[in-house]
Amino acid sequence: MKLSTKFSLFNALSRVAILLVLVGALPLAMSRLARLSTDQRLAQKKEKVLKLIRRNGISAFITEEESSYGSYNLLKEEFISLEAIPPGPSISGIEDSKRAVEDEIVEYRVLSYSFADAGQNYLLEIGRSTGSIGETERNFRHYALYILLVAVALTTLADLAFFRYLLEPFYTIIRQRLKNAQHPAAFNFAPIETSTDDFRYLDESLREMMTTIQASFSKERKFIAEASHELLTPLAALQYRFDNMLADESLSEENQLRVVESQRTVHRLRTIIKALLMMSKIENDQFARSETVPLAPLVAEVCEEVQDRLAVLGLTLHQAVEPDFVVAHANRGLLFTMLYNLVSNAIKYNRAGGRIDLLGRPAPAGGYVLEVRDTGLGIAREQLPRLFQPFDKGAAADADSYGLGLSIARTIAELHGIDLEVNSIEGLGTSFLLTFPGPAAGA
Numbered sequence: 001m002k003l004s005t006k007f008s009l010f011n012a013l014s015r016v017a018i019l020l021v022l023v024g025a026l027p028l029a030m031s032r033l034a035r036l037s038t039d040q041r042l043a044q045k046k047e048k049v050l051k052l053i054r055r056n057g058i059s060a061f062i063t064e065e066e067s068s069y070g071s072y073n074l075l076k077e078e079f080i081s082l083e084a085i086p087p088g089p090s091i092s093g094i095e096d097s098k099r100a101v102e103d104e105i106v107e108y109r110v111l112s113y114s115f116a117d118a119g120q121n122y123l124l125e126i127g128r129s130t131g132s133i134g135e136t137e138r139n140f141r142h143y144a145l146y147i148l149l150v151a152v153a154l155t156t157l158a159d160l161a162f163f164r165y166l167l168e169p170f171y172t173i174i175r176q177r178l179k180n181a182q183h184p185a186a187f188n189f190a191p192i193e194t195s196t197d198d199f200r201y202l203d204e205s206l207r208e209m210m211t212t213i214q215a216s217f218s219k220e221r222k223f224i225a226e227a228s229h230e231l232l233t234p235l236a237a238l239q240y241r242f243d244n245m246l247a248d249e250s251l252s253e254e255n256q257l258r259v260v261e262s263q264r265t266v267h268r269l270r271t272i273i274k275a276l277l278m279m280s281k282i283e284n285d286q287f288a289r290s291e292t293v294p295l296a297p298l299v300a301e302v303c304e305e306v307q308d309r310l311a312v313l314g315l316t317l318h319q320a321v322e323p324d325f326v327v328a329h330a331n332r333g334l335l336f337t338m339l340y341n342l343v344s345n346a347i348k349y350n351r352a353g354g355r356i357d358l359l360g361r362p363a364p365a366g367g368y369v370l371e372v373r374d375t376g377l378g379i380a381r382e383q384l385p386r387l388f389q390p391f392d393k394g395a396a397a398d399a400d401s402y403g404l405g406l407s408i409a410r411t412i413a414e415l416h417g418i419d420l421e422v423n424s425i426e427g428l429g430t431s432f433l434l435t436f437p438g439p440a441a442g443a
Contacts, residue, residue: 011159015152035109038128039094042111045126049080050115058117076101077132079108081125090114091123096130107131169194170202177206184210184217217284224280235270239263275404279390282334282411289416293332295370295436296324299358302339306347314353317343321360325368327436330416338412339372341405342432346374349430366438371431378426387422 052060061069061082068083079099091114098107108127115122172192187210192203242263245251251259281287299321310317327335346356354375363369379387388410413420417437424430 012152012156015156038109039111042094042109042126042128045080046111046113046124049082049124049126053117058120058122062122072101076104076106077129079125079127081123081127083123085114085121085123087121088114097127099127166196169196169199173199173203173206177203177210184214187214221284221286224277224284231273232270235266235273238266239270242266272404275408276390278337279404279408279411282408282415285415287331287334287415289329289331291330291332293327293330293335294324295327295360295368296321298332298335298339299360299370302336302343303358305340306343309344309347310356313347313350315347315350315356316354317356317358319358321358321370323360323362325360325362325370325436327416328439334412334415338409338434339370341409342372342434345405345432346372346376346430350374350376354429363435363438368436368438370434370436372434373429373431375429378428379422379424379430380426384422384424388420 062084068081070079070081072079079101091112094109094111096107097110098105099110100106107130109130110125110127113124115124169192176188176192189207189210191207192199194200194203242259245259246256299319303317303319306317309315343356343358350356356375357371357373359371359373361369361371388406390404390407410420412418413434419433419435421433421435422430423433
């Protein structure tokens with residue numbers, strides 16, 4: 001789970017927990033709020049009534065024939081009562097009280113207030129039914145709950161959006177410095193723009209590490225180039241001397257055989273050094289991949305190259321690359337070497353009069369599959385995991401094998417994003433499957 005998702009989930013859960021606590025405390029709070037609101041409303045009505053009495057006089061409510069005044073609204077939710085009372089202590093307060101209204105007992109929240117006017121004491125009572133207060137309380141509760149739910153949803157979404165925005169430099173660092181990092185020679189050292197000190201420190205640390213890697217890589221490339229040159233130069237000189245020695249007619253037959261064996265050793269060393277140098281250059285991305293290579297002509301060229309060897313061993317080679325497939329961003333020379341090594345392996349370990357097939361077909365999931373199949377001796381199951389390791393020639397390898405051909409093929413395949421898979425049954429033959437990525441993936 002991503003860090004932003006965890007953070008947003010934590011915030012959402014914490015808000016839900018707070019919401020549950022609030023929901024538990026909401027009835028009491030809303031009840032208190034509804035009562036406070038009712039008390040304020042009663043106090044406001046009291047002030048309005050007193051203002052009317054001061055303006056119009058008490059006679060506007062109580063006449064000489066009547067000693068009190070009372071008024072109820074239609075639903076009996078509110079009432080106002082004004083009556084003359086004997087002198088006594090002043091009254092001012094709000095409390096719950098039950099009143100009989102038309103043979104019905106109704107519970108009210110009642111404001112009581114005593115005052116004097118023209119030497120007479122009066123008691124003003126203004127009441128509101130607790131049923132209407134409960135309705136107000138429920139409305140408050142519903143509105144508060146809806147507001148809380150909306151607030152939780154909006155703040156969670158806002159946190160998620162802000163956290164993603166906050167982490168975008170971090171994801172850019174991961175993509176550019178780690179996940180999509182190219183070969184050390186093509187490292188991108190441009191700083192990632194961010195206002196977060198932690199991410200800036202991470203980016204600087206990774207760029208320092210990349211600088212160290214690039215410097216080590218450059219030293220390695222230089223060493224390989226110089227070492228290969230220093231090794232090949234004396235071998236070429238030895239080969240030249242051996243050729244001169246063989247041209248000497250006074251050389252005995254025994255010494256000639258020794259010189260020939262020495263030439264074979266020199267040739268073997270030069271071949272191994274060149275193969276290792278090629279693998280190193282491939283792994284160090286020193287080959288340009290700017291060509292567009294159709295497979296059908298390439299396969300035909302490889303088949304033409306091995307015709308003489310096929311004739312010597314009596315082998316039959318069949319090719320069917322239909323439809324053709326074009327490999328983009330490739331190195332044609334390396335692809336030729338890869339196919340040549342696989343076909344050469346099929347020739348070397350085939351049986352006399354056997355068959356080799358090069359079959360091309362579209363891959364079910366996109367891309368293209370090129371199969372190199374032979375009817376040879378097959379490969380033991382325990383040998384398959386080590387098949388592509390350098391210098392691992394296997395039990396059936398001949399004396400001229402160096403154990404580098406398949407390793408070079410695998411290295412070239414990995415460079416081009418090609419999946420190389422091998423299937424083999426002892427006594428029946430071996431099949432190498434090259435799965436080329438589709439145009440989008442290859443680009």
